[in-house]
Amino acid sequence: MPKYWLLKSEPDVFSFDHLWKAKGKRTLWDGVRNYTARNFLRDSMKKGDGVLFYHSNAKPPGVAGVAEVVREGYPDPTQFDPADSHHDPSSKPEDPRWYVVDIKAKRRLPRFVPLDELKAASKLKEMALVQRGQRLSVQPVRAAEWREVLRMGGLEPE
DNA sequence: GCCAACGTTGGC
């Protein structure tokens, strides 16, 4: 059973277009510094899982594209790099605190799906993203929610 | 730019 996820990114920093144009359309999802999100990255996200690529802090915010997990959790290299803004001096290589997965862009959404439409969709009332105060940058997505977001974005569910 | 919500830190 494939699972589904939503990853947030600020498009000014790294947008779905950046991923689309990256070498191999791939990147490592680095810089996550929240334990709940870390646990998903390290323990739960599996190769082949679907990813909704969400633009946060954007005008407007919303889902821009579809990606998939192509490499499962491994230590985030930025935590050990003193020159990186995500450096964590208290994390040791023999016991890494932070993890990444690799994702690959899969499909552009014919239609960007803005947050206000997600909030208005009756089938998405329970989606984590639209819950009050939800800030988690890595969120699980239910299969029915995945299908609905793709449909709203103009894609036939695979 | 504002600020509510949330997670983390650190004194006790």
Add this chain to the structure above:
DNA sequence: GCCAACGTTGGC
């Protein structure tokens, strides 16, 4: 272990 202070997220 509590909880106030602080920093961050992210919509508006």
